[in-house]
Amino acid sequence: MPPEYTITRRVEFAETDMAGIAHFTNFFRWMEEAEHAFFRSLGHSVSETRCGEDIGWPRLSASCEYLKPARFEDVLEVRMRVQEKGRKSLTLAFSFQKNGEEIARGQLVTVCCRCSPGRPLEAIPIPDEIRSKIDRR
Amino acid sequence: MPPEYTITRRVEFAETDMAGIAHFTNFFRWMEEAEHAFFRSLGHSVSETRCGEDIGWPRLSASCEYLKPARFEDVLEVRMRVQEKGRKSLTLAFSFQKNGEEIARGQLVTVCCRCSPGRPLEAIPIPDEIRSKIDRR
Amino acid sequence: MPPEYTITRRVEFAETDMAGIAHFTNFFRWMEEAEHAFFRSLGHSVSETRCGEDIGWPRLSASCEYLKPARFEDVLEVRMRVQEKGRKSLTLAFSFQKNGEEIARGQLVTVCCRCSPGRPLEAIPIPDEIRSKIDRR
Amino acid sequence: MPPEYTITRRVEFAETDMAGIAHFTNFFRWMEEAEHAFFRSLGHSVSETRCGEDIGWPRLSASCEYLKPARFEDVLEVRMRVQEKGRKSLTLAFSFQKNGEEIARGQLVTVCCRCSPGRPLEAIPIPDEIRSKIDRR
Numbered sequence: 110m111p112p113e114y115t116i117t118r119r120v121e122f123a124e125t126d127m128a129g130i131a132h133f134t135n136f137f138r139w140m141e142e143a144e145h146a147f148f149r150s151l152g153h154s155v156s157e158t159r160c161g162e163d164i165g166w167p168r169l170s171a172s173c174e175y176l177k178p179a180r181f182e183d184v185l186e187v188r189m190r191v192q193e194k195g196r197k198s199l200t201l202a203f204s205f206q207k208n209g210e211e212i213a214r215g216q217l218v219t220v221c222c223r224c225s226p227g228r229p230l231e232a233i234p235i236p237d238e239i240r241s242k243i244d245r246r
Numbered sequence: 247m248p249p250e251y252t253i254t255r256r257v258e259f260a261e262t263d264m265a266g267i268a269h270f271t272n273f274f275r276w277m278e279e280a281e282h283a284f285f286r287s288l289g290h291s292v293s294e295t296r297c298g299e300d301i302g303w304p305r306l307s308a309s310c311e312y313l314k315p316a317r318f319e320d321v322l323e324v325r326m327r328v329q330e331k332g333r334k335s336l337t338l339a340f341s342f343q344k345n346g347e348e349i350a351r352g353q354l355v356t357v358c359c360r361c362s363p364g365r366p367l368e369a370i371p372i373p374d375e376i377r378s379k380i381d382r383r
Numbered sequence: 384m385p386p387e388y389t390i391t392r393r394v395e396f397a398e399t400d401m402a403g404i405a406h407f408t409n410f411f412r413w414m415e416e417a418e419h420a421f422f423r424s425l426g427h428s429v430s431e432t433r434c435g436e437d438i439g440w441p442r443l444s445a446s447c448e449y450l451k452p453a454r455f456e457d458v459l460e461v462r463m464r465v466q467e468k469g470r471k472s473l474t475l476a477f478s479f480q481k482n483g484e485e486i487a488r489g490q491l492v493t494v495c496c497r498c499s500p501g502r503p504l505e506a507i508p509i510p511d512e513i514r515s516k517i518d519r520r
Numbered sequence: 521m522p523p524e525y526t527i528t529r530r531v532e533f534a535e536t537d538m539a540g541i542a543h544f545t546n547f548f549r550w551m552e553e554a555e556h557a558f559f560r561s562l563g564h565s566v567s568e569t570r571c572g573e574d575i576g577w578p579r580l581s582a583s584c585e586y587l588k589p590a591r592f593e594d595v596l597e598v599r600m601r602v603q604e605k606g607r608k609s610l611t612l613a614f615s616f617q618k619n620g621e622e623i624a625r626g627q628l629v630t631v632c633c634r635c636s637p638g639r640p641l642e643a644i645p646i647p648d649e650i651r652s653k654i655d656r657r
Contacts, residue, residue: 122419122429123412123545125538127293127592128361132534133305134274138397141271145396149456155396156264156455168270172309178367181430181538182423224265230315259556259566260408260549262401264455269397275534282533286593292533293592318401318567319560401567402635407579408552411545430538442544446583452641498539504589 113190114147114246120183130178137171140203140215143187151242159236165224169198173215183207191243197221197232199243250327251284251383257320267315274308277340277352280324288379296373302361306335310352320344328380334358334369336380387464388421388520394457404452411445414477414489417461425516433510439498443472447489457481465517471495471506473517524601525558525657531594541589548582551614551626554598562653570647576635580609584626594618602654608632608643610654 118139126132148155155166179185186206193200198220205213222230255276263269285292292303316322323343330337335357342350359367392413400406422429429440453459460480467474472494479487496504529550537543559566566577590596597617604611609631616624633641 121412121416122537123415123543126533127536127538127540128302128304129538130304133308134271134278134534137271137274138395141397142395145456154456165265167265167267167315168312170309170311171270172307174307175305178304182419182428258549258553259400260406260552263396264399264401264403266401271397275532278534279532282593291593319556319565402576402578404578407582408545408548411548415545439539441539441541441589442586444583444585445544446581448581449579452578 113188114143114150115186115188116143116146118142118185118187120179120181120185122181125181130180131183133173133175135179136173136175136205136213136215139185139187139205140171140173140189140201140217143189143203144201144217144219147189151239151246153239153242163224164233164236165222165230166199166219167222167230169218169220171215171217173213175213177207177210177212179205179207179212185212192216194235194240194243196234199235250325251280251287252323252325253280253283255279255322255324257316257318257322259318262318267317268320270310270312272316273310273312273342273350273352274354276322276324276342277308277310277326277338277354280326280340281338281354281356284326288376288383290376290379300361301370301373302359302367303336303356304359304367306355306357308352308354310350312350314344314347314349316342316344316349322349329353331372331377331380333371336372387462388417388424389460389462390417390420392416392459392461394453394455394459396455399455404454405457407447407449409453410447410449410479410487410489413459413461413479414445414447414463414475414491417463417477418475418491418493421463425513425520427513427516437498438507438510439496439504440473440493441496441504443492443494445489445491447487449487451481451484451486453479453481453486459486466490468509468514468517470508473509524599525554525561526597526599527554527557529553529596529598531590531592531596533592536592541591542594544584544586546590547584547586547616547624547626550596550598550616551582551584551600551612551628554600554614555612555628555630558600562650562657564650564653574635575644575647576633576641577610577630578633578641580629580631582626582628584624586624588618588621588623590616590618590623596623603627605646605651605654607645610646 124135188204192202201217203215261272325341329339338354340352398409462478466476475491477489535546599615603613614626
């Protein structure tokens with residue numbers, strides 16, 4: 110069974126636009142918030158120093174399909190699962206639920222990188238410790 | 247030849263994150279800025295009242311692939327073209343260029359809607375006037 | 384004793400900037416989140432329809448003093464109190480705490496308004512029901 | 521005569537909220553955009569490495585008074601001047617104009633800092649080169 114993780118998130122006023130609904134870009138922020146909470150649930154952070162090197166997880170791609178709008182003060186469930194685990198990358202699938210109904214679904218593909226200041230990002234294998242914790246969830 | 251439109255956009259400080267690069271969600275805001283400038287170039291706005299009704303363009307989907315990072319004060323070219331013109335929807339393709347090199351590409355699918363306050367969004371055919379102006383570009 | 388209200392808020396990655404700290408504008412979003420949670424705690428919303436009219440609370444002023452930076456994944460306490468209650472306006476004072484230490488303090492002055500679409504905002508007396516609930520907290 | 525600098529900025533859709541006006545926090549982003557354009561006009565950046573050290577300009581305080589709302593596609597003039605030049609800090613005053621009418625005014629107090637990764641921010645005297653360029657404007 111693939112590892113799953115869920116957060117609950119209320120739509121804030123600053124996230125609405127003049128059409129009276131949550132601006133579509135916020136769904137990507139909410140995916141990221143779920144992803145980062147998932148890392149914390151493993152005892153890790155997306156921003157860590159390991160063996161003296163900064164590790165980060167920039168995105169290869171991001172996508173979202175919008176089924177119904179989200180509105181101010183709606184409480185959303187953001188359900189995340191690890192859809193694919195590559196050697197250096199993770200594919201994360203998201204479902205947004207409002208009152209038990211799916212209103213959007215999305216995907217992030219993210220790659221483990223060495224992020225030394227002043228040097229280009231360099232993809233590296235996902236550290237074993239993180240990999241095994243994802244498997245055990 | 248498909249209609250094309252280009253804007254130039256500098257990466258602002260508030261758009262960077264602690265990894266020192268533009269946060270990935272901003273590419274979606276930049277796509278939208280190009281789309282809205284395109285509508286203005288046609289003499290229209292994405293937010294109009296026509297025959298007493300508010301017209302809007304919510305998104306059906308949004309996606310982006312990231313090839314290279316964008317950094318503070320980088321000047322990006324956001325190139326947009328109308329990839330597909332349906333009866334009620336538009337598919338817009340975007341290419342982000344930095345110094346002549348593509349650093350990201352994206353897509354928005356957007357649907358023409360009647361947006362009356364307090365009523366659900368309802369998809370409607372793209373008004374003829376807008377449709378013909380897109381064709382003539 | 385003045386009415387007080389506190390929320391807890393974790394600093395998200397998208398809220399950091401390339402200096403590695405939370406971008407200063409986020410403190411204003413966090414003030415607003417606390418204010419809106421306070422309204423909900425009274426059984427109200429900052430965006431309501433009363434007697435067929437939309438009521439809103441635009442800002443007259445906003446300010447913040449920054450004492451120490453907030454960083455990714457910091458858990459902040461946002462403490463709010465109603466500092467002054469005018470006939471049409473509220474002055475809200477905020478203190479941001481990290482591990483029991485104040486890292487910032489701010490203020491919002493907000494005015495109760497009739498917000499009819501297409502008409503200018505018009506300040507109105509704070510509805511009695513809201514006023515008395517604020518007093519009773 | 522105090523040094524002045526002006527940028528022009530169109531209100532974007534993502535900057536509006538469900539009240540149909542620009543969210544109040546955006547005025548702080550626009551102040552920052554004017555400030556950073558001012559630094560560029562001096563041949564500098566708010567984020568520089570000098571003598572091997574990263575220099576940054578975190579905020580001591582930020583404030584804004586709101587006179588009239590800004591709306592989608594409004595074109596605003598953001599006028600900035602250096603109100604006070606301390607040994608380590610700058611006080612910047614801003615006026616927001618729409619069609620020649622002031623709709624908001626604001627202030628940022630910002631302090632020149634050494635920003636070494638992993639070390640606390642440390643206030644330092646404004647480098648002479650920047651100081652003299654500000655004077656000569």
